[in-house]
Amino acid sequence: MIADFEYFAPKTVKKALSLLSQYREKAKIIAGGQSMLIVMKQGLLTPEYLIDIKGIAALEYIKYDDGKGLRIGALTLHRAIEKSPIIQKHFKVLSEMERNLATIQTRNWGTIGGNLCHGDPAGDPAPVFIALKAKLKLASLGGERTVDTEEFFKDYLEVVLEPDEMLTEIQVPTLPPRTGTGYEKLMVMKGDMGIIGTAVSITLGGTDSVCKDARIVLGNAASVPLRVKEAEKVLIGKTINEGLLTEAGDIASREADPPSDVHGSAEYRREMVKVFVKRVARMAVERAKAA
Numbered sequence: 369m370i371a372d373f374e375y376f377a378p379k380t381v382k383k384a385l386s387l388l389s390q391y392r393e394k395a396k397i398i399a400g401g402q403s404m405l406i407v408m409k410q411g412l413l414t415p416e417y418l419i420d421i422k423g424i425a426a427l428e429y430i431k432y433d434d435g436k437g438l439r440i441g442a443l444t445l446h447r448a449i450e451k452s453p454i455i456q457k458h459f460k461v462l463s464e465m466e467r468n469l470a471t472i473q474t475r476n477w478g479t480i481g482g483n484l485c486h487g488d489p490a491g492d493p494a495p496v497f498i499a500l501k502a503k504l505k506l507a508s509l510g511g512e513r514t515v516d517t518e519e520f521f522k523d524y525l526e527v528v529l530e531p532d533e534m535l536t537e538i539q540v541p542t543l544p545p546r547t548g549t550g551y552e553k554l555m556v557m558k559g560d561m562g563i564i565g566t567a568v569s570i571t572l573g574g575t576d577s578v579c580k581d582a583r584i585v586l587g588n589a590a591s592v593p594l595r596v597k598e599a600e601k602v603l604i605g606k607t608i609n610e611g612l613l614t615e616a617g618d619i620a621s622r623e624a625d626p627p628s629d630v631h632g633s634a635e636y637r638r639e640m641v642k643v644f645v646k647r648v649a650r651m652a653v654e655r656a657k658a659a
């Protein structure tokens with residue numbers, strides 16, 4: 369049973385922001401409702417004012433520029449990201465990630481912004497955006513600010529948005545030359561939330577195979593999407609081989625702080641982190657060599 373609320377459907381960002389500024393903690397945004405309706409039905413959130421932003425057409429876009437990189441509007445559907453020729457050409461890892469996110473029905477209605485703002489550490493997009501060094505543009509009536517995706521997540525289902533702020537855009541910088549990226553999650557059935565997920569980005573030197581930069585990010589292995597920086601250090605400055613990949617996986621599994629639930633114990637998840645870090649980092653290295 370959903371508690372009563374007053375409903376607004378603004379058609380502009382400015383109108384949505386004025387409503388947020390007016391009602392603050394008493395209000396909540398709803399976009400596709402794929403997560404929001406569940407928490408409202410469970411009684412975990414009982415907003416007095418519901419601000420439905422799905423009709424703000426100006427926040428639904430995918431744009432790419434070789435200099436500025438990729439910009440995705442917060443209301444862009446998962447399915448649009450999966451199918452976008454621009455993304456398939458320049459950021460294939462995002463399209464691959466989306467292909468295994470939920471069902472086609474959910475991807476056709478759920479938005480990328482809603483996924484990030486829900487703050488679920490098991491969400492698929494966040495680890496990939498963190499590996500890609502993406503930034504998030506947050507707006508309020510007072511102005512705009514930009515935060516690293518990595519800094520956006522505070523705790524389980526908690527993000528750094530102020531009550532009068534909304535996410536408007538995701539900004540992904542152009543990939544440096546010789547960069548390879550990958551994402552995989554452990555799932556029982558295609559489209560399930562990941563038992564764990566792993567995103568990796570590797571940049572190799574201009575002429576050799578020495579790793580110049582590495583980002584390894586885990587999903588559902590802590591209360592927030594987790595960058596495992598000690599594991600990254602194992603790879604940076606070295607020519608990556610199987611031994612180093614194993615070492616990185618082992619260290620990542622020690623940096624993780626995974627939950628235990630019906631889908632798997634913390635111990636099982638740690639073992640899977642070892643396997644997935646090694647597998648996805650190997651894929652990223654191969655892709656960097658071919659880039």
Ligand SMILES: Cc1cc2nc3c(=O)[nH]c(=O)nc-3n(C[C@H](O)[C@H](O)[C@H](O)COP(=O)(O)OP(=O)(O)OC[C@H]3O[C@@H](n4cnc5c(N)ncnc54)[C@H](O)[C@@H]3O)c2cc1C
Binds near residue numbers: 396442
């Ligand atoms: C059956 C099912 C399977 C799923 N499987 C997966 C999966 O495998 N992987 C995965 O990652 N996710 C999965 N999800 C989650 C799904 O991807 C998200 O629910 C969806 O993307 C959220 O988008 P939405 O537009 O529906 O957001 P909503 O549900 O409308 O909102 C979610 C939260 O974000 C806030 N919000 C929304 N937009 C903004 C904004 N622009 N600015 C500020 N706050 C905002 C809302 O207030 C709310 O707190 C699944 C969901 C379902 C129902």
